[in-house]
Amino acid sequence: MTSEDVLIHKHGRVGHISLNRPKALHALTLDMCHAMSAALTEWADDDEVEAVILDHAEGRGFCAGGDIAFLRNSALNDGGTSGRKFFHDEYQLNHQMFTYEKPIVAFMDGITMGGGVGIALPCKYRVATENTRFAMPETGIGLFPDVGGGWYLSRLGGRLGQFLALTGARLDGAECLWAGIATHYLPAEMVAEAKSRIIEKPDRISGVLSEMPGSPPKARIEENADKIIKHFASDSYEDILASLEADAENNGSDWATKERDTLGTKSPQTCKVALRQLAESAKLDDFADNMRMEYRIASRVLTRPDFAEGVRAVIVDKTNDPKWDPATPEGVTDELLDAIFAPLPDNEEWKPLGG
Template sequence: MTDEVLIRTEGSAGFLSLNRPKALHALTVDMVHAMTAALIEWRDDPAIHTVIVDHAEGRGFCAGGDIAYLRQSVLDDAGERGLKFFHDEYQLNHLMFEYHNPIVSFVDGIVMGGGVGVSQPARFRVATEHTRFAMPETGIGLFPDVGGSWYLSRLPGRIGQFLVLTGARLDGAECLWSGLATHYLPSDALAEAKERIAHGHEPGGVLSALSVTPPHPRIEDNATQIARHFASDRLEDAIASLEADDSVWAAKELAAVRAKSPLSSKVALRQLADGARCQSFAEAMAMEYRIVSRILTRPDFAEGVRAVIVDKDNAPKWDPATPEAVPDSLIDAIFAALPADKEWKPL
């Protein structure tokens, strides 16, 4: 076990509290395994009616996966340990998605990448005034995984495509408006909500009773522009559409899109298009595992982490360097089926 996740029961609830405050609770291999083991144990425990996922002390909910660990794996063992991390993480994501008892995630802070993977599967997803949601993976040469192909492809008005191409952050009100959150509570009401749920009250009723009206969701004001500029599944079309718009908003989003890895951006668009057609969450996760098995060791991931996290010069040299230089054959190869014994399977 690990102290990076605080696992306990109270009343009829099991608690999974992420506990890496210095790393904004970013997920490690040990955390993934501990959460999986607890969920499997509670699945057969008639005394546990609800699972609550939150974070312990410190800021944030979960800033993602352990990027330093993944990059070191690429440098040390051609990504073998990193790929094992993704394999097991995706099994946890699927276990949560299919869980028979309700899961409630309290996303009171930053939630990115791997944090999305352990909060979006929850039946009840609580945002607050502190919530900051993003899927910024294309900025480090990865793609919006942990179920992004399922969740983001089903958001209204091309919001998902906007998020993956720009890395934009949504606050709690915007998460509620877009459907990423089911409830909006003030942060000072969370302790009471958890206590009521733990002592047998139905989660939906508790959350509805304690919900408040959020501020105006700013993204709603740009919904029409988002739907228009990000309507295409071709990266070049999105860029051309933004280039033709002389507004300040379009210029800002264009700069954000251009800063991302062209390969990762094209992969993300294809991923969401294919994800929208997936018939099950397991099918989407199997697709994402195929993608990560190829893209993890592509040059853009190590370079993106170097530029954003290691050297922090924010000047990555992407390979290929432009959208036009990314061949369709490369995208097809990234999505191709793996050998049968290498394909991802749920627990």
């Protein structure tokens, strides 16, 4: 399987995958997922390949996400059939990368959001730069932080994962390193040199990256760490909103006011789904079980009203006036959440590649 939107090479002992869809900020299509998966499968059995580099060919993005227009079209026109296929195979790629036995080095030199997070965070080495813009912005379009988001976000310290999942906040490269999302930080001008050195010495990637010059600036989000722990402590969405509201109204907190107002624009359904998703994922020991859970969620929320409406308002019409259904957190009942998280019939459940 090949795709012109993914450039696949070998440089001596290193496999090289470059996303090549710059006009769409390298957002993933189904063909791109298949091409990447095929390359990784081939290199897994190739004794000459010791490591893999993952980057983007040109433009501002590392990877801005999945093919949202395709998914919305599926929700509106085929009952979600092709969209579920996309999620299924994308999640297989995510799992394949998570369990890959050879080290993968992801260069997150640019926008890394949604589906881009799903292919960056499984990698053993995750390199951020001053250009990195990391986010899981799904609450703004009625989806949810998928592609393994439940696993990764729930394992960040200080309730940072819950904060990122609900608000869609963007982190720069220094903040990604501070949070543990990135393993290394490099100035963008050093990225090409780092790749060359890895190609020369794929057996000592950690040393190569650690020896590169350049230090990150102070992580700005660190200043708000205590506020995040305080206000996002609960797995109840209503509790989080009440905490922010109290600080905003009683203490005049600009930060609490900003985050309260941000959450006021998000899908209540997605926010409650995300909190349950992270709470459930934190209990899991197997990444495959996490992806199985996320596929169940994806299969349901894809065709619920908020997704098509959120994409319309934010991406298609750009009016930023989504009409959420349910419109309030109280309207998102436990019964609705139970239905979204319920197991699928055995023949419809997600399975790992080859499973």
